[in-house]
Amino acid sequence: MTTYIPGAVRLYGPEFANDPQAVYAMLRQQFGRVAPVEITPGIYSHLVIDYRAALDVTTNSGEIWSKDPRAWQATLPDTDAARGLMGMIGYRPNCLFSDGQAHQRYRRVISDCFAMIPPYRMRALVTEYADRLIREFAGTGRADLVGQYARLITLHLFNRLFGRPDADSAALTASLNGLVDASPEQGEAATAKFGQYMSELLHSKYQQPGDDFTTWLLHHPAALDHDEALHELTLTVGAGNEPLVNLITNSISRWLTNARFAASLTDGALSIQYVLQEVLREEPSMANYGPYFVTRPVEFHGRWIRPAELVLVSYAAANTAPAVRPDGPRSDTGAHLAFGAGDHRCPAADPALLIAATAIERILTLLPGLRLAVPREELVWRHGPFHRSLAELPVTFTPVRPDQPGETPWTSSSPSPSTPSAATSPANAPACAWPATS
Numbered sequence: 001m002t003t004y005i006p007g008a009v010r011l012y013g014p015e016f017a018n019d020p021q022a023v024y025a026m027l028r029q030q031f032g033r034v035a036p037v038e039i040t041p042g043i044y045s046h047l048v049i050d051y052r053a054a055l056d057v058t059t060n061s062g063e064i065w066s067k068d069p070r071a072w073q074a075t076l077p078d079t080d081a082a083r084g085l086m087g088m089i090g091y092r093p094n095c096l097f098s099d100g101q102a103h104q105r106y107r108r109v110i111s112d113c114f115a116m117i118p119p120y121r122m123r124a125l126v127t128e129y130a131d132r133l134i135r136e137f138a139g140t141g142r143a144d145l146v147g148q149y150a151r152l153i154t155l156h157l158f159n160r161l162f163g164r165p166d167a168d169s170a171a172l173t174a175s176l177n178g179l180v181d182a183s184p185e186q187g188e189a190a191t192a193k194f195g196q197y198m199s200e201l202l203h204s205k206y207q208q209p210g211d212d213f214t215t216w217l218l219h220h221p222a223a224l225d226h227d228e229a230l231h232e233l234t235l236t237v238g239a240g241n242e243p244l245v246n247l248i249t250n251s252i253s254r255w256l257t258n259a260r261f262a263a264s265l266t267d268g269a270l271s272i273q274y275v276l277q278e279v280l281r282e283e284p285s286m287a288n289y290g291p292y293f294v295t296r297p298v299e300f301h302g303r304w305i306r307p308a309e310l311v312l313v314s315y316a317a318a319n320t321a322p323a324v325r326p327d328g329p330r331s332d333t334g335a336h337l338a339f340g341a342g343d344h345r346c347p348a349a350d351p352a353l354l355i356a357a358t359a360i361e362r363i364l365t366l367l368p369g370l371r372l373a374v375p376r377e378e379l380v381w382r383h384g385p386f387h388r389s390l391a392e393l394p395v396t397f398t399p400v401r402p403d404q405p406g407e408t409p410w411t412s413s414s415p416s417p418s419t420p421s422a423a424t425s426p427a428n429a430p431a432c433a434w435p436a437t438s
């Protein structure tokens with residue numbers, strides 16, 4: 001939808017990034033359950049901001065609702081802003097943009113491939129990469145847990161799951177991280193690098209099958225052709241990486257600034273699962289990323305929606321919407337839609353939770369005296385409409401030199417003035433052996 005809608009509110013820029021919940025509350029008050037928004041300059045969408053309405057969209061796909069964006073794409077102007085959206089909402093033959101039987105076929109491939117990875121193996125891999133990355137900055141006493149940790153751990157992991165040697169993860173990391181907040185030229189270069197990584201990956205697995213995600217996908221009974229295989233793998237890393245990075249860092253930032261969580265490693269009051277669930281409900285990483293389209297004109301919770309108009313489900317707003325009817329579906333019971341719902345609900349929710357919990361646990365366990373380097377209000381959030389995403393997560397901790405011969409894993413390089421009191425710091429967490437450098 002490109003025509004200007006009076007009253008449409010910007011879903012990008014610093015004002016939205018600094019306080020998205022204030023914007024959702026204002027939209028609710030002004031428009032009710034579905035609101036008009038501008039998602040990038042000159043491009044508009046309907047935004048579903050109510051829990052019941054979000055369920056109506058997501059659990060009714062196939063009848064009124066479709067995931068196929070092609071009719072909408074045909075209406076877009078030839079502008080940088082519109083082209084910039086194609087990475088997120090441009091049609092590709094994969095499960096995210098398909099309906100009906102095509103959707104089921106594509107989705108089964110991804111679900112079946114994830115089911116081949118035993119949780120203990122996933123946990124061991126995350127632990128291996130987490131420890132390797134933490135070791136690189138553990139002696140310095142400070143780190144940016146977005147750039148030096150979360151953005152690297154997820155891509156190392158996908159590279160390994162796909163069956164490539166660790167040496168190749170630099171190419172995947174450089175290309176995908178290169179797309180984050182990139183200028184159009186940098187974005188083009190990063191896209192080309194990513195394409196090269198994917199085509200080398202597929203070529204290598206056609207030549208030499210292995211015990212890995214790519215091989216399982218290529219040999220799945222669904223018999224994907226080359227193009228379909230490429231897009232399904234791209235979706236796996238594309239849909240998996242950004243929300244995982246944000247789930248990990250949003251949870252760590254919340255843990256470190258909330259006494260309920262910070263005390264719990266020592267007193268055992270709350271587990272990491274608790275902070276994960278709170279972040280999924282109140283600050284889900286896929287904040288406004290549920291693209292849907294209607295198959296015929298409909299009046300939906302008070303707004304007219306026509307085919308070829310974009311509808312985005314705001315999982316973040318739906319989760320926090322006040323319940324209107326006490327007996328209806330509601331999120332204040334602890335339920336949430338952070339993984340979507342219905343046919344297109346995230347097929348990797350369980351592995352994603354395991355990966356995030358392990359990555360968070362390694363940081364909290366291995367870095368004593370961990371705290372934010374700036375007050376939480378000063379953290380910088382990225383400005384896009386779709387994700388709730390920190391630009392950086394600067395932290396300090398007591399420097400540790402885990403590999404120094406003759407010392408325990410927890411020997412401090414120097415006493416740290418930043419170590420919080422025992423009551424609020426995981427510093428006194430029971431020591432755990434740092435694994436040997438591999």
Ligand code: HEM
Binds near residue numbers: 247347349352
């Ligand atoms: C291993 C990591 C992950 C992978 C591989 C993954 C993959 C996918 C895929 C393939 C889909 C499309 C499903 C379909 O259309 O049938 C999907 C949907 C979705 N995922 Fe995930 N995901 C991951 C982690 C996450 C995380 C951490 C979140 C949020 C906290 C998340 C939230 C969602 C949501 C909200 C949808 C529905 C989108 C929609 O309504 O169109 N995912 N995911």
